[in-house]
Amino acid sequence: MSMIKTIETTPYAGQKPGTSGLRKKVTEFTRVHYLENFVQAIFNMLGDCQGKRLAVGGDGRYYNRQAIQIIARMAAANGFSKLLIGRDGILSTPAMSCIIRKYGTDGGIILSASHNPGGPDADFGVKFNGANGGPAPEAVTEKIYRHTLTIDKYLTIEADEIDLERIGRSELGGMEIEIIDPVADYADLMASIFDFEKISQLLTNRRFHMCFDAMHAVTGPYARTILEEQLGAEPGTVINGAPSESFGGIHPDPNLVHARELVERMNGDAPLAFGAASDGDGDRNMVLGSGFYINPCDSLAVLAANAGLVPKYQEGLAGVARSMPTSRALDRVARVLEIPCYETPVGWKYFGNLMDADKITICGEESFGTGSSHVREKDGLWAVLFWLNIIVKSRKPARSIVREHWSQFGRDYFTRHDYEGLDAGRAGEMISRLREGVSGLPGRQAGELSIQAADDFTYTDPVDGSVSEEQGVRIFFNDGSRAVFRLSGTGTSNATLRLYCDKYETDPALLGLDTQRMLAQSLQAAGEVSNMAEFTGRTAPDVIT
Numbered sequence: 001m002s003m004i005k006t007i008e009t010t011p012y013a014g015q016k017p018g019t020s021g022l023r024k025k026v027t028e029f030t031r032v033h034y035l036e037n038f039v040q041a042i043f044n045m046l047g048d049c050q051g052k053r054l055a056v057g058g059d060g061r062y063y064n065r066q067a068i069q070i071i072a073r074m075a076a077a078n079g080f081s082k083l084l085i086g087r088d089g090i091l092s093t094p095a096m097s098c099i100i101r102k103y104g105t106d107g108g109i110i111l112s113a114s115h116n117p118g119g120p121d122a123d124f125g126v127k128f129n130g131a132n133g134g135p136a137p138e139a140v141t142e143k144i145y146r147h148t149l150t151i152d153k154y155l156t157i158e159a160d161e162i163d164l165e166r167i168g169r170s171e172l173g174g175m176e177i178e179i180i181d182p183v184a185d186y187a188d189l190m191a192s193i194f195d196f197e198k199i200s201q202l203l204t205n206r207r208f209h210m211c212f213d214a215m216h217a218v219t220g221p222y223a224r225t226i227l228e229e230q231l232g233a234e235p236g237t238v239i240n241g242a243p244s245e246s247f248g249g250i251h252p253d254p255n256l257v258h259a260r261e262l263v264e265r266m267n268g269d270a271p272l273a274f275g276a277a278s279d280g281d282g283d284r285n286m287v288l289g290s291g292f293y294i295n296p297c298d299s300l301a302v303l304a305a306n307a308g309l310v311p312k313y314q315e316g317l318a319g320v321a322r323s324m325p326t327s328r329a330l331d332r333v334a335r336v337l338e339i340p341c342y343e344t345p346v347g348w349k350y351f352g353n354l355m356d357a358d359k360i361t362i363c364g365e366e367s368f369g370t371g372s373s374h375v376r377e378k379d380g381l382w383a384v385l386f387w388l389n390i391i392v393k394s395r396k397p398a399r400s401i402v403r404e405h406w407s408q409f410g411r412d413y414f415t416r417h418d419y420e421g422l423d424a425g426r427a428g429e430m431i432s433r434l435r436e437g438v439s440g441l442p443g444r445q446a447g448e449l450s451i452q453a454a455d456d457f458t459y460t461d462p463v464d465g466s467v468s469e470e471q472g473v474r475i476f477f478n479d480g481s482r483a484v485f486r487l488s489g490t491g492t493s494n495a496t497l498r499l500y501c502d503k504y505e506t507d508p509a510l511l512g513l514d515t516q517r518m519l520a521q522s523l524q525a526a527g528e529v530s531n532m533a534e535f536t537g538r539t540a541p542d543v544i545t
């Protein structure tokens with residue numbers, strides 16, 4: 001047994017987990033005791049760690065490996081009996097959720113800042129997932145935060161670095177270390193959900209060509225194993241498949257701007273049949289048909305509507321859920337399927353309780369997140385396999401599947417406008433003003449529209465009754481369109497304002513039009529009500545999705 005060392009420390013301000021864990025610049029995380037304080041706060045939240053088991057892994061970004069070494073020594077000193085670690089320190093976020101559930105660990109620590117860029121001058125993040133495999137709920141992250149405010153010491157041991165490259169068991173200061181294959185358990189789980197035989201027939205068909213862009217991030221090894229090796233897709237189907245510490249210098253964010261190479265392949269002279277991309281830690285997905293962008297809100301609704309084609313969901317769905325700003329396309333499917341549809345605040349952590357209580361099977365967010373109760377995280381590759389399963393079973397291309405969906409259910413035009421790098425004070429003031437004036441908005445004219453209803457979204461968890469307030473200001477206009485304002489909780493510098501807008505159309509002549517044009521009037525009205533130009537000093541958003 002190595003000597004346990006007690007290291008004195010003092011609290012750092014600002015270690016409050018956001019929408020998805022603690023995200024900061026690497027330069028902040030590498031300050032003396034910074035990471036250690038946060039990790040010890042997690043352990044303190046867990047209470048007595050004697051005999052507890054933990055999984056650890058990350059998206060391979062800069063500082064991933066060093067952080068694992070630090071966490072391992074601290075875990076040994078805190079009395080954990082076992083640490084499961086993905087080989088090379090790699091575990092995608094959904095794979096982590098799978099591992100926690102499969103091996104029944106007491107939780108897991110994910111090292112990732114998701115789609116934020118990586119590298120010595122970029123971002124890093126730490127997220128704690130509980131024994132159900134899902135992100136810690138607000139009550140838990142609050143506890144962790146409170147520990148960071150009073151922390152005065154942490155425990156560690158002096159020990160040699162662990163070898164992250166070799167699969168197998170070893171020992172560190174009395175604690176067992178097991179390095180596991182990061183892909184195998186996850187791949188088995190996927191094979192238990194989807195019709196691999198049918199999908200393999202599709203992927204080995206010479207006329208079907210697809211591309212999966214791993215964006216130099218964590219899904220490379222997963223997609224190569226599952227799509228190319230197990231399902232027989234032609235080699236080269238997975239592009240940018242080697243995880244790199246700086247994600248090849250790009251934002252590992254699967255959208256039309258950052259997945260440029262994929263978008264070119266989907267739109268050229270000989271466009272591929274299907275395209276997809278995932279983000280830094282593998283929980284997001286963007287899916288594309290030939291020359292056809294599929295909005296994540298539509299993708300979620302299409303998956304729910306066609307779930308019966310997937311072996312695992314053949315018996316039907318218990319219910320579905322979406323984050324509040326996500327379009328209401330899912331609600332329309334739920335109505336037809338006669339199943340409940342829940343509306344939660346932004347962030348995956350709110351879905352966990354609903355899944356644990358068997359209230360929902362499938363859920364998603366507009367921010368390229370879709371998932372199901374097979375794990376407690378959103379899951380990028382799962383969504384891609386789901387689409388492939390639907391394509392092969394329905395014998396229709398992705399584009400036709402979406403168009404037919406619109407014909408049946410109507411179309412919810414949706415867009416999100418992000419205003420980045422704003423002065424945090426001004427952006428906060430804008431939201432506060434909106435919030436304070438929200439009850440006076442109904443009846444007011446805004447541009448060409450009038451406001452029918454408005455509120456600041458409050459969520460009461462139907463399982464444990466916990467209440468989450470101030471989750472975004474919603475404005476409903478008289479033409480059925482809706483605008484939502486909220487500030488991002490995942491950024492690492494300044495403030496990002498998100499304006500979400502959606503509008504429902506059923507007229508067959510209005511189903512295939514340009515989204516920005518269809519929503520222009522509502523966006524204009526939203527801008528006017530909020531005095532956005534004045535508060536942000538901007539006339540146009542930085543990113544439109």
Ligand code: G1P
Pocket residue numbers: 019020114323346347348365366367369487488489490491498
């Ligand atoms: C963003 C997305 C949200 C998602 C989160 C983590 O959070 O909007 O849907 O759950 O990233 O991937 P935000 O920056 O808006 O707080």
Ligand code: ZN
Pocket residue numbers: 093113114115279280281282283284
């Ligand atoms: Zn992510």
